[in-house]
Amino acid sequence: MALVRLLLQFMMEIFVLPVSILQFVGVWDPLYKRFFPYLMFRITAVINDKMGKVKKELFSKLPDFAGSSGLTILEMGCGSGANFQYYPRGCKVICIDPNPNFEHFLEKSRAENEHVKVEKFIVASGEDLSQVATGSVDVVVCTLVLCTVRDIDLVLNEVTRVLRPGGAFFFMEHVVANETTWLHFFQHVIQPAWRYFGDGCYLTRDTWTNLEKANFSELNLTRITAPFKWSLISCHIIGYGVK
Template sequence: MVLIPLLQRCIQLLSLPVYLLSYLGLWDPLCKKIFPYFMAKCSTIYNRKLFQQKKDLFSSLGEFAGTSRELRLLEIGTGSGANFQFYPPGCRVTCTDPNPNFERFLLKSISDSPHLHFERFLVASGEDLRPVADDSMDVVVCTLVLCSVRSIEQVLREVLRVLRQGGSLYFLEHVAADHSSWSYFWQQIYNPTWRYLGDGCCLTRETWKDLEKAGFSELKLRHIHAPLSWNPTRPHIIGYAVK
């Protein structure tokens, strides 16, 4: 369709300063610094809008606690720590994020979460979790992260490596809309510029397909429309996958 690339160019033209900064090699380091501030604000709004969905999703976390009854949890792309309020008391949390500039926001969330035990913060991408031992986690949590990783397939391989047998991945991700919908039409138009502005965030990933073929023994997944005002990230998947 000729209209899509034409409208993409219009959006890119409106965002010309960003593309110019990127060409000069200035945008990426700038984005890495300002993105945590933006996400800290957005996470507060997102948690308010999807409070019940998150509460329901994480309500079963305790069922995956190991023989010690302590839940060992690894969060990939922890960001500012927006999920901490939903974790059960006594949970032992290991945090990872590829952007070290999130740490100051993370420390604030840690101080506000005395019900949790924090093990460590690792500056690491989801594709490379080598500091985390094999079969060492009861649960891995990944929310609004798989949209921006370089390889979903590699992230899921790492998830399966660090999870103990019977452990679970909990996920909540925005995804591509139905291809016949207007939502998908606009996702395609915004996507090239959105990836620049959103630190690599992609609007058109069909993440459920990667989860289906990753090799989990059980997958509980459903598609929802997040209760957000008009927004190309409204289509979501939510659920968990058992190793």
């Protein structure tokens, strides 16, 4: 079975060879980064419809980590602001995303969610949050983002740096399926193409291992199956880690 999987992966690499060439010459990424926010604006509406109850329950714990001056949230990989509707009234939000083309959609979400105060939008990657002061935020939120970053451990180091003592990192991420399942097999087969059309997304990451070895004093992590029929991203982990 392993040999079959490798063969199919090789065939998939051949299939996406034209895209690989476009990326190598520097054409693919600029074009796709302009198109991707439009795609994600549509997709996140579907995700919120399916995962709204999960998000609402998870983010109901956000007020527990408010500081003396209220709740300040840093949302990493904010995208179009799909999580704003689940945030508590009066909270302040700092938005970070490496793609500047999300700002238009972010403004739309800001107008539709006046109960939150969006302080600023910073164009940066999760590996470099240098524009955010050490120990300056109560909560960092990250949903369906760690699948795309270059270095999860470096991102988590930055997360714990910007969190104040006692602050929390809230996450909802899709992960690789159990290796005994067909889903695991197809995740690896499709991955060579998925990375191009999912903005660098990896279906095959065991992100829970990075969270378990990160510098959190407490980690609350739950595995769930998302209600996406025939989906390659149905395996999820959700929860929060306390600094």
